[in-house]
Amino acid sequence: MKTLRIVLALALVAAVAFVATGSRRADAQGQTIKIGILYDHSGPFSAAGSLNCYRGAKMIIDYVNEKGGVLGKYKIVQVDGDSQSKTEAAINEAERLLNVEKVDILAGIYSSAHAVPLAEKVDRQKKFLWITTAIADAVLKDRNLQYTFRPQPNGSLFGEATVKYVAHHAQDKLKKAAKDVRVAIIYEDGPYGTGVAAANESEAKKLGMQIVLKEGFSVQAPDLSSLVTKLRAGRPDVIFHTGYNPDIALFLRQAKEQGLRTKIYIGHGAGHSQLNKLKETIGNEVEGFNTTDPPASQLVDPKKLKPELAALTQEMLKRYKAFEPNIPAGQVAPHVSMGFNNMWILLNDVLPRAIQKHGGFGPEALAKAARETDIPEGGTMQGYGVKFHPAGHPMAGQNMKAIAAVFQVVDGEFKHVYPPVVASMANPPVLLPAASPYLAR
Numbered sequence: 001m002k003t004l005r006i007v008l009a010l011a012l013v014a015a016v017a018f019v020a021t022g023s024r025r026a027d028a029q030g031q032t033i034k035i036g037i038l039y040d041h042s043g044p045f046s047a048a049g050s051l052n053c054y055r056g057a058k059m060i061i062d063y064v065n066e067k068g069g070v071l072g073k074y075k076i077v078q079v080d081g082d083s084q085s086k087t088e089a090a091i092n093e094a095e096r097l098l099n100v101e102k103v104d105i106l107a108g109i110y111s112s113a114h115a116v117p118l119a120e121k122v123d124r125q126k127k128f129l130w131i132t133t134a135i136a137d138a139v140l141k142d143r144n145l146q147y148t149f150r151p152q153p154n155g156s157l158f159g160e161a162t163v164k165y166v167a168h169h170a171q172d173k174l175k176k177a178a179k180d181v182r183v184a185i186i187y188e189d190g191p192y193g194t195g196v197a198a199a200n201e202s203e204a205k206k207l208g209m210q211i212v213l214k215e216g217f218s219v220q221a222p223d224l225s226s227l228v229t230k231l232r233a234g235r236p237d238v239i240f241h242t243g244y245n246p247d248i249a250l251f252l253r254q255a256k257e258q259g260l261r262t263k264i265y266i267g268h269g270a271g272h273s274q275l276n277k278l279k280e281t282i283g284n285e286v287e288g289f290n291t292t293d294p295p296a297s298q299l300v301d302p303k304k305l306k307p308e309l310a311a312l313t314q315e316m317l318k319r320y321k322a323f324e325p326n327i328p329a330g331q332v333a334p335h336v337s338m339g340f341n342n343m344w345i346l347l348n349d350v351l352p353r354a355i356q357k358h359g360g361f362g363p364e365a366l367a368k369a370a371r372e373t374d375i376p377e378g379g380t381m382q383g384y385g386v387k388f389h390p391a392g393h394p395m396a397g398q399n400m401k402a403i404a405a406v407f408q409v410v411d412g413e414f415k416h417v418y419p420p421v422v423a424s425m426a427n428p429p430v431l432l433p434a435a436s437p438y439l440a441r
Contacts, residue, residue: 048274105130188216
């Protein structure tokens with residue numbers, strides 16, 4: 001009987017320990033929080049923005065740890081994963097981080113092609129997923145995920161923003177009403193490109209624009225010359241291009257070789273926002289290109305932000321010098337801000353509330369804390385606010401306050417040019433410059 005009592009007592013102790021571990025209660029001084037950081041460190045997505053997102057996330061984690069950790073005492077243990085620019089590798093790495101490394105939070109994810117299957121798998125396991133980068137609507141739309149949250153703007157906002165930008169300047173720059181503008185929409189045929197292109201098309205149709213071509217392509221296509229031929233035949237005033245890298249470089253090279261001409265060229269993040277990489281490929285011919293992404297923190301007017309955020313942006317730029325010592329602030333890719341700012345929201349807003357109000361940093365506590373996030377405009381380094389659509393909404397887990405900004409390369413550096421709330425130029429060039437080999441004359 002005594003043996004039975006001992007066995008029962010040990011079982012009870014084990015059960016209590018399991019519950020405490022499973023709920024990840026935060027009641028011990030010096031407790032650590034394990035965060036799995038999953039990005040592409042290798043493969044084409046790395047140079048297209050994923051590596052810069054990782055750098056941003058790492059920099060803010062290091063900064064918070066140097067200040068004592070979350071709430072001044074909970075240190076972050078960062079566990080890295082490499083998706084290798086492959087969906088299968090991303091899924092395997094997520095499984096390793098969650099079930100072998102036993103991270104409390106999975107964060108990052110650059111590619112929408114990875115995020116779409118990952119979000120469902122992670123949510124089904126009732127683990128917490130914080131998406132800093134992947135934008136496709138399909139990651140969240142009509143899935144009612146309970147533990148997946150994305151402070152980043154979604155793809156539809158990207159596609160809508162660029163079309164509205166063209167319409168806003170059509171009369172002044174193209175000397176045409178919006179309904180007379182000829183547009184072509186080309187896109188990589190994964191969730192990212194398909195979603196952005198659908199928003200391009202929908203918004204263009206609302207404004208009565210003439211869509212002369214809408215066509216997808218594989219990011220692994222060895223030749224895009226037939227697409228270039230179709231574009232030449234369509235004679236678009238504007239080309240909306242959603243791609244990664246190196247397919248962007250391939251397209252631009254073949255477009256130049258075949259004499260493709262247009263007046264406005266607009267990308268949608270990814271490789272189009274890696275200014276230094278584009279310059280390595282086409283040099284000064286990048287002048288006048290437009291791209292779309294969340295605002296770059298260093299380009300946001302600090303007067304529009306909470307006072308302490310300007311100093312945080314300078315901290316980001318200072319730390320980024322460790323990776324590219326000589327890069328001017330105006331050439332730092334917006335992906336650095338995505339990793340830094342979106343991870344800051346998790347560490348500065350969601351985690352403290354989960355610990356203080358909901359008793360820990362298990363998935364349930366984190367999900368409750370995220371649903372209570374309500375940061376006003378100007379309350380983050382990228383200028384936008386944060387409030388997530390609730391469970392049951394078609395876009396549950398999506399930040400409803402996020403915005404997409406249009407950038408243009410002016411004098412070799414990025415400038416915010418749209419929407420007016422973030423624009424640093426009242427009258428941007430919009431058109432490709434006279435010296436551009438891509439300009440229709």
